[in-house]
Amino acid sequence: MVRRARRINRELAEVYPYAHPELDFRNPFELLCATVLSAQTTDLRVNQTTPALFAAYPTPEDMAAAVPEEMEELIRPTGFFRAKTKSLLGLSAALRDEFGGEVPGRLDDLVKLPGVGRKTANVVLGNAFGVPGITVDTHFGRLVRRWKWTDEEDPVKVEAVVADIFPKSEWTMLSHRVIFHGRRVCHARKPACGACPIAPLCPSYGEGETDPEKARKLLKYEMGGQPGQRLSPPADYPGKPAPALGAG
Template sequence: MSPMPSTTPAKHRRPGTHPAALGEETPLGRKRRARRINRTLAEAFPDAHAELDFSNALELLVATVLSAQTTDARVNMVTPELFAKYPTAEAYARANQGDIEAIIRSAGFYRSKAKNLIGLGQKLVADYGGEVPEALEDLVTLPGVGRKTAHVVRGNAFGLPGLTVDTHFQRLTKRLMLTEDTDPVKIERAVAELIEPAEWTMFSHRIIFQGRRVCRARKPACGVCPIAFDCPSFGAGPTGPEAADLIKGEVRL
């Protein structure tokens, strides 16, 4: 058996010199680079995981619906009370919207989210025996659930491969020039051609961790980025050791 290809070299290119930045990267080169990035991020973030707190598929589904337009940390502040009061789909189906709104108010868009949670509970009871379905085509029929939420649930509650194209994933795949697409579904399909299906869920976690901790939107920590050599956008942020001050959270550099 041949050895696994090496991870991203621990060095930098001069800004603007990456083959992808010059429009010279081949499709095979892009695929090899994407997989090398995945292996490097696996070393940088060995504990990458969904940062929403949950103990079962229903809790993850609800938490992910709540996470729209807010942070996981904020969702984790409101879900303990919510999960305790509404432990089943039946409980959501019978819930008073105002009661849910009062619990989730700080998570933003609380009226529409509360309405979705009640509708979600009702549909789970009516169509799925009160259980969260595994199939993507079933999940996306639930109120407040799109492909991103469906993949989060499938990947983290059921162990099924899926790419979670959230705002961090969209931003980083563009910055890394892994795809020129801007539509989330097209991004998902393009990246699916680059990364092995068995790695889709963890690749999503790693990219999201990278986006939250190192490659942040306004000022990425380019100088200490573990995948700097493989990034066509190297130089978008500080390229010296001072970039370490920009890192948020733990990263194995």
């Protein structure tokens, strides 16, 4: 299992050499806020929403002083906007009052912030601070169970199992590759098995569409010739930028 898991990671690295966090951000504070907003919605919808949010509140000090009702209107498209506003106001005040207006670079500090759990903390650490971390979102959990790396459902237990399979230096990029594959090919309801580049390594091959032509029609984002999720993707991203809110 370990040998197969590591080979899957190597194969995914060749398929997605451009794998990256799919949230637009320019600094740790923006990534932290965007990750909190990404709960129960798509990264695309977050990316379409955050430009106005960060224009209005570019720093923790600015955000902590926001009028809740005004922030709610800005982030309404992401859903659960009242709870998310409460989290953003709380974490911004904590950053202002306890961390000098800076996002901390330690897991123990991050998870103490309102609305921030291990998943969000690992996203921030891995992509804003270069600290290796495994991001167990719904895609990651689904795929590692399909690949028989673990049968655990609890994200913390999944993280621990996967951390034992791979060297720490691989954790952050492994997370990106697995999540990319889950969003583009290995979907929850109908995986595109017939168009999957790692099909020979998959113990669950056949759960989805195996006909190559039909499977190719299931591919999403750049794999399916459609725009990605970021309005400002990295320079090496081979797909099209996502449209701004209201642009299609």
